[in-house]
Amino acid sequence: MNLIESRFTMVVTYVVLGIGAFIALFPIALLVLNALKPAAQIVVSPLALPSPIKWENFAHAWKDAHFSQTFVNSAVLTGLTIVLVCTTGSLTAYVLARKKIKSWKIWTFYLMATTTAPIQLFLFPLYFGYARLGLVNNPAAVSLIYTALYSPFAVMLLRTYFLAVPRELEEAALVDGASHWQVFSQVMLPIVSPGILTVALIIGLYSWNEFLIAATFLQKADKVTAVIGFYLLSGQYSSDWGEIMAAALLIVLPVVVLFLFMQRRFIEGMAGGSVKG
């Protein structure tokens, strides 16, 4: 689509886009740059290039933020949440998309409303309930909270994928004598698998980055997530920002790499579900 092609317009366009890119990249560049510097150099100037590069920042950050433990915790929590959301979410999305039950409309409205429920509305009783049941510091129990939080989004997004599947496929399978479960698991699921992958990526991103729930429900040193490990570390050495930025880079890197490879899915999925992180 070409709007206006004058040379001047093009120059203005790219200048504006360039400014936008600068705004987006500047803090990220600071993160990367200072992760490679000793603290004393950062105090002189956060903008200067590192000389020499202090690679030890990464080793120190890895050790001091207990990443060998906290990365595993984050991975377990994220993985568990993805599995829970995708399994329960795809079942619900299928039923609601295909109006398999009479009351499907009410359930859909309810889910839509809960996508926008404030966490504070249920956080406090939930915390004290969890505390009483001894579920604080239990990653599986925390992944249940994430599942409840992210499911409405996942269901709404998956629903659109199920809606796009031609009805005839399903009917043909039923005529062939397939059970309802077989129709769902062997006909429908393979077709919507790209949608499930998208949901898995986005849920994974949210679980990996989540702060409020993780900070509140996971407190034991051997249970905290990588993000909370980073948060605790950065509250500790106010003097060594090189190490803090190195720790930040270690957490951000896997996310950004995955995002760059799968950017289309990320963007489409998040736009489709309209969820703010």
Added chain:
Amino acid sequence: MERRTFMKAGLALGALPLLGRSAFADDKKPITFWYEAASPENQQHLKDLLIDPFNAAHPDSELSIDFRGEDLDKQLRIAMLSGSGPDIVYTAGPSYVASMAQAGQLLALDDYAQKLGWNDRILPLFMDLGKYNGKLYALAKTYETEGIFYNKTLFEKNGWKAPTTVPELEALAEEAKKMNLVPFAAGNADWRPTNEHYVTWVLNSIAGPENVYKALTGAIPWTDPSIVAAIDKLNEWWQKGYFGPNYFSLTGEQAFAQIATGAAAIAPTGTWNFGLIPTYFPQNNAEPGFIGFPSAEGIPSPIYALGIGSTFSINAKSENADGAAAVFDMIFQPKFYSDMNSVWQGEWNLPLKDLSGVTISDKVTPLYGEVMKNLATAVGNGQYGYTTWTFLPPATDTYLVSGMEQVWLNKIKSADYLKKWDDTFKQEKDQGKVPAIPPRPAGA
């Protein structure tokens, strides 16, 4: 997604509790201990002097320390609510202990004190300050006072003299301002309650410890003119810019470093900062100095305000209370006092009765021993002042921290501030939350 995946998910969920259990497969009973922020060197000192020797001496227990940084207080409160806090509960002062003790989150330590002989080893004043409703809930880990840290080298260069009266102090601040130096190095970015360090300062050195004692015991209200004058003085200093432009952006450590580099004139702060002297003074070729706060006219000078900087308690839900008590028992010994204070000053000034067996490394600045001796003398003859985090009940203490900020930033007037302070205090006094204040010798 196919059925296999569902089964895998089921297996993974089922396996989780097993994972948890296998982690504790060995018979050692864990003792968890959350500490606040500590530099990597100090973390190493704790490992060498406490964790390793303790675990070697107690093969059945496994002590581990987890460094929580500036978030310790918040995390601890949330964790204690769910009964999942650490075995050893470490707080920033008796005011913080009170609410936990009241909520039944802490174990009474009286039996351990008797059995392990703590009553004979620890100064009785400090045992009293750890009591709520007659029961012992906390041991004072370190006692401390406040005063003025300064840079002798910088003072010599500028021909300055350490101030011994309030007008001298103010003249010094004005001169520093003219030279574009920050008069008072201070910052609360990492610890909001830093505000109360300065409130404590003026309460004792401007209003005077006698008046504070009267207010604490309810003889006068906190709205008394003497207290108003103190808060107004502190506000005047703030409005004149003595606390510098970056109070809310600097951490305590960043602020303290300013006197070593010559960017600030003095650091009016607590003795816990002695631990930072080796980090910042030698590298700037500066010699540290310390004196007590000069007092206003009519008040003995200097007043050493007594503070308990941090406390030890045992979690009521602890499964290894005996182990935690054994850790305390190892800490409250002359040997640990000597070893720890030789490498890390200001945070481990344990209130031991008998310091005759203590020897501190001669590498430590003699200034430290001198200050601690002065404080001990003041405590010995009852002439000490009162720090807010040790003698005020919890809600009053919380309010005075945020309220002072509102006064400084012109959100409320000092009279309104002290009115609400007084209301909160009275309410807590009625609820029996004010700690027992040791009687003050007459004529002091």
Added chain:
Amino acid sequence: MATQTETLAGADAPPRRASEMAPSASRVHLLYIVPTFAINFVIILVPALLTIALAFFSWDGISNPEFVGLDNFAAIFSDSVFWSALTNNIIWTLIFLIVPIAMGLVAATMLLIARRGRTFFQVVYFLPVVIATAITARVWQGMIYSPVTGVFGLMHRLGLPVGNPLAGTSTALYGVATVDLWHWWGFLCVIFFAALRQVPAEHIEAARLEGASYWQMLRYVLLPGIRPTITLMMILTIIWSFLVFDFVYILTQGGPAFSSEVLSTLAYRHAFYDLNVGQAAAVALVISCFGLVATFFYVRIQTREEAQ
């Protein structure tokens, strides 16, 4: 957004096959939605109902709750911090209704004009969205705002009159909002761009033939073309503006002197530091009330959009 072939509004049409709605099949399929809703009820619905109840009780989280009627509301309404927090939420909402939406729209229309590098710019703009809030907050705090280690400190040393916005009562809220803006506007840009590409090419072509300028094009063709998307994003902005927590909690903890306190951090403080769960619940209800109005419009628009 993914295309939709079936609609909620089509509900009134009879099912194509009687067997699909047969009681037995319906019962089987009811089982399919049990996991999602069981988890949802346990984690969200039941605690949410408890929060509503708790707002009328005095409770410290440990002992037995005590019914106090409207005392909690009376207490929070007479607290000046509550009102400044509410004001801050409203200021926050206004900022986010204007600034990121404007930035997103400008950038999105520019992407429409640009023929090369669209994907590159989209990915770059979206990058801040995928970085954890805790990390974004610390980068801005330490590397940009700090007077010691940040770019602001460097500029100050070079003689420019800049101070840490987080340290001033009049600037703290805006300092925090800037961080969230940075984190957020790229998302809007990408959404708007996706919507702009759906605007029929004929409309744009027709406007061009009439010699429309950029602003005329924007005003008469592009903006009306994506109005539903803009409205939806505005409603979501209102909802999210009352939920803002992470950045305030990490960057200023509501300070200095409560100048950047918002309702969600206030509720959190009441519950976990002051052990006043009743008042926390009351504040949570206020947050939810604002959210509820916006949620109503959100659900309505979502269903209407699907109907079209």
